[in-house]
Amino acid sequence: MKAQYLGDIGDFGKVLLLSAITSLGLKVGVNWVLTENDEGSDGKHRDYPWYGVRHKANNPHYPLKRTRDDPRNCLACCCDEQILRKIVPLAIKAREKRSIGDLESLLLDVLPDRPMFFRDIYQEGETRRSKIESCLEKLDLCELVFFDPDNGIILTDAPAACSPKHIYLDELRACWRLHKSLLVYQHWPRPTVGVPAHMRLVESELRRALKDSKLMCLSLRRCAGRTYFLIIHPDHHERILEGKERIQRAVEPLSFDLRGWQRIAKPCASYHSWQFM
Numbered sequence: 001m002k003a004q005y006l007g008d009i010g011d012f013g014k015v016l017l018l019s020a021i022t023s024l025g026l027k028v029g030v031n032w033v034l035t036e037n038d039e040g041s042d043g044k045h046r047d048y049p050w051y052g053v054r055h056k057a058n059n060p061h062y063p064l065k066r067t068r069d070d071p072r073n074c075l076a077c078c079c080d081e082q083i084l085r086k087i088v089p090l091a092i093k094a095r096e097k098r099s100i101g102d103l104e105s106l107l108l109d110v111l112p113d114r115p116m117f118f119r120d121i122y123q124e125g126e127t128r129r130s131k132i133e134s135c136l137e138k139l140d141l142c143e144l145v146f147f148d149p150d151n152g153i154i155l156t157d158a159p160a161a162c163s164p165k166h167i168y169l170d171e172l173r174a175c176w177r178l179h180k181s182l183l184v185y186q187h188w189p190r191p192t193v194g195v196p197a198h199m200r201l202v203e204s205e206l207r208r209a210l211k212d213s214k215l216m217c218l219s220l221r222r223c224a225g226r227t228y229f230l231i232i233h234p235d236h237h238e239r240i241l242e243g244k245e246r247i248q249r250a251v252e253p254l255s256f257d258l259r260g261w262q263r264i265a266k267p268c269a270s271y272h273s274w275q276f277m
Contacts, residue, residue, distance in 0.1 A: 001032040001033060001034050001035070001100070001148045001149070001150065002034070002035055002036070002037050002038070002042075002043070002150065003034075003037055003098045003099055003100050004037045004038075004040075004042075004043050004095055004098055005042060005043035005098075006043070006090055006093065006098035006099065006100065006102060006103055007046060007087060007089075007090030007091040007092070007093055007098065007102075007103075008043040008044065008045050008046055008091070009045040009046070009048045009222055009223050009254070010043070010045075010220075010223075010224065010226060011087065011090065011103060012048060012079075012083070012084070012087055012091075012254075013220045013222075013226070013251055013254045014146075014148070014185070014228075015083055015087065015106065015107065015110065016079060016080060016083060016250045016251050016254070017183070017218065017228060017247065017250060017251055018030075018107065018111060018115070018146065018183075019080065019083060019110060019111055019112075019250065020243070020246055020247045020249075020250035020251075021144065021183065021230075021240075021243075021247060022111045022112050022113050022115070023112055023243070023246065024239050024240060024242075024243040024246070025113075025239060026113075026143045026144045026181070026236065026239065026240070027113055027115075027116075027141060027142045027143045027144070028111070028113070028115045028116075028142060028143075028144050028145075028146060029115060029116045029117070029118065029138075029139030029141075029142030029144070029145045029146070030104075030107070030115055030116070030117050030118065030145075030146045030148065031117075031118040031135050031139070031145060031146065031147050031148070032100060032117070032118070032119050032148050033122055033147055033148055033149040033150070033164070033165075033166075033167060034100060034119050034120065034121050034122060035121065035122050035150055035164045035165060036121065042224070045222075045223040045224070046091045046092070047091075048075055048091070048222075049075070049076075049084055049085075049087070049088050049091055049275065050275055051073045051074060051075050052070065052071050052072070052073045052074025052075070052076070052077070052268050053074075053275050053276075070262060071267040071268045071269075072261070072262045072265040072266065072267050072268070073258065073261065073262060073265065073268075074268030074270075074272075075253055076268070076270070076272045076275065077266075077268045077270060078252075078253045078265065079250075079253050079254075080250070081272070082110065083110050085274050086106055086109065086110060087106060088274075089102075090102055090103065090106065100119055104117050104119075115142075116138065116139050116141065116142055117138075118134070118135045118138045118139055120134065120135075122162075122164035122165075123164055124161075124163070124164055125161040125162065126161075126162060126164070127160065127161075127162070128158045128162045128168070128171065129158075132171045132174050132175075133174075136174060136175065136178060140178075142180065143179075143180060143181060143235075143236060144180060144181040144182065144183060144236070145175050145180050145181075145182055145183070146182075146183040146184075146185075147167045147171075147172075147182065147183070147184045147185065148185045149165055149166050149167045149184075149185060150164075150165035150166075150187070151163075151165040151166050151186075151187050152166060152167070152184070152185060152186035152187050152202075153166065153167055153168075153169070153172075153184055153186055153202055153206075153229075154166045154167070154168050154169075155169060155201070155202065155205045156168060156169060157169055157170035158170055158171060167184060169205070169209050172184065172206075172209070172210065172231075173209060173210065176210045176213075176231075176233065179233055179235050180233060181230070181231060181232050181233040181235075181236045181240065182210075182229070182230075182231040182233075183228055183229070183230050183231070184228070184229045184231065185226060185227075185228060186199070186202060186226065186227045186228070186229060187224070187225075187226055188224070188225035188226060188227065192225060195225065199217065199219070199227055202227075202229065203215055203217055203229065206229060206231055210231055212234050213231050213232060213233065213234075214231075214232040214237055214240075214241065215229060215230065215231055215232070216229075216230040216232070216240075216244065216247065217229055217230075218230065218247070218248070218251060218255070219255060220251060220254040220255055221254070221255060221256055221257045221260070222254045222256075222257065222258070230247070253265070
């Protein structure tokens with residue numbers, strides 16, 4: 001995670017997902033796997049609060065170029081509108097003013113149980129043993145830990161010099177041994193042709209490495225593709241699996257690309273006044 005990504009559609013998806021998970025009664029901790037900003041253009045998908053909006057009147061944030069104003073594409077009608085409204089200030093914030101603390105404040109505001117955060121900066125080539133130890137000490141009271149690396153999982157134990165953009169299997173096992181369920185972000189590689197096979201490989205290796213786990217794979221296809229692996233510890237099987245459909249419904253509108261969603265979505269017939277403030 002980088003502060004420059006703050007408020008993009010990826011953040012919207014993860015807030016929806018964390019909200020659904022915490023509604024099942026789990027105490028959540030977040031390790032942002034935070035890295036320094038760079039000159040990259042990732043995190044640019046920010047007009048999603050106005051998907052489906054067909055009028056510019058009184059809306060200073062209406063983008064100049066509209067390619068997604070079909071009324072079937074209104075996320076306010078099919079997602080959690082409260083969360084969508086609250087994330088707008090982050091979606092429109094200038095890049096140089098974005099701070100991970102703003103996203104933490106949003107999560108503290110919208111999640112039913114106050115999450116805990118680990119926000120140490122991950123550096124290129126650093127030894128990671130002390131990092132995961134500090135993370136687990138900070139998030140000791142949590143039942144589920146969300147790891148949000150820039151790129152995702154590397155299917156090996158951490159080497160002497162680690163990539164700051166990834167999380168490693170031995171770090172996940174360290175959490176697992178403390179009876180914590182896991183939620184791990186995995187960015188889709190490019191080109192996307194080989195994505196299904198790659199995700200099956202990651203899922204298989206996670207099942208092998210984390211004994212007695214049950215997995216949910218939640219792929220969000222809007223804009224840049226990403227998958228969240230929800231790895232359920234035996235201590236939490238009953239609670240999480242009973243809420244499986246609730247979790248899937250929370251992010252369903254983002255689990256299709258635009259054309260796929262428009263084939264099944266109903267047109268929005270509502271006027272969401274906050275979109276024009």
